[in-house]
């Protein structure tokens with residue numbers, strides 16, 4: 001699948017026509033909507049409306065759609081816990097029991113003091129029941145510490161809920177065998193891993209592209225039946241964007 005960039009910055013490319021081409025020509029079957037939590041908190045109504053429009057487009061195209069509460073600069077998922085809880089309460093009642101919709105409750109917890117046991121797991125233990133109350137079987141993806149690389153503490157102390165996947169994120173210019181070993185450690189403990197974001201640049205999202213390293217990552221994931229989503233479907237002038245900056249965003253007949 002593909003991930004949007006932050007929908008507060010690059011909403012124009014998220015049209016029905018573009019999503020339809022991604023499904024029919026690019027053969028993606030899952031689209032991730034990255035809704036930055038700090039942008040949402042600053043401006044909830046307009047960002048939520050853009051998210052809802054795109055979720056509806058994906059459902060109408062019969063794709064999976066991931067609603068990504070994209071924490072990043074806010075480091076700790078508990079920073080905006082109240083807002084996250086209200087958001088997931090509202091959105092899960094709107095899409096109650098819709099099998100297309102997948103919930104990603106915190107993009108990338110990060111920072112030295114943000115641990116699984118003390119911060120991320122307690123957050124998940126509060127948000128997951130909020131979603132489950134409205135939508136008992138929905139797949140929920142839970143972010144892991146250190147920008148979704150620290151899988152061992154999670155595998156040693158997983159959540160008690162069913163239908164949970166844990167996210168692992170890689171950028172092929174930065175991450176390699178050490179992270180793959182973490183995935184193997186988790187799989188050996190029967191932990192479900194979902195690569196809800198990855199890229200072929202370094203972790204900055206810009207600079208060189210590392211195609212060979214990316215290919216070997218995809219072979220590794222395919223061998224283990226792990227889903228992956230590419231960052232990003234945007235026309236920003238940076239190496240991780242798949243559209244060029246002069247992509248004609250206002251032309252509804254454009255072929256991607």
Ligand code: IDC
Nearest residue numbers: 072107108147171197203204205236238240
């Ligand atoms: C990057 C964007 C960049 C933006 C930056 C800060 O590509 O344009 O300025 O975020 O908002 C992640 C994050 C994702 C990052 C991406 C590349 O989830 O938001 O996007 N990345 O740096 N984790 C690892 C890499």
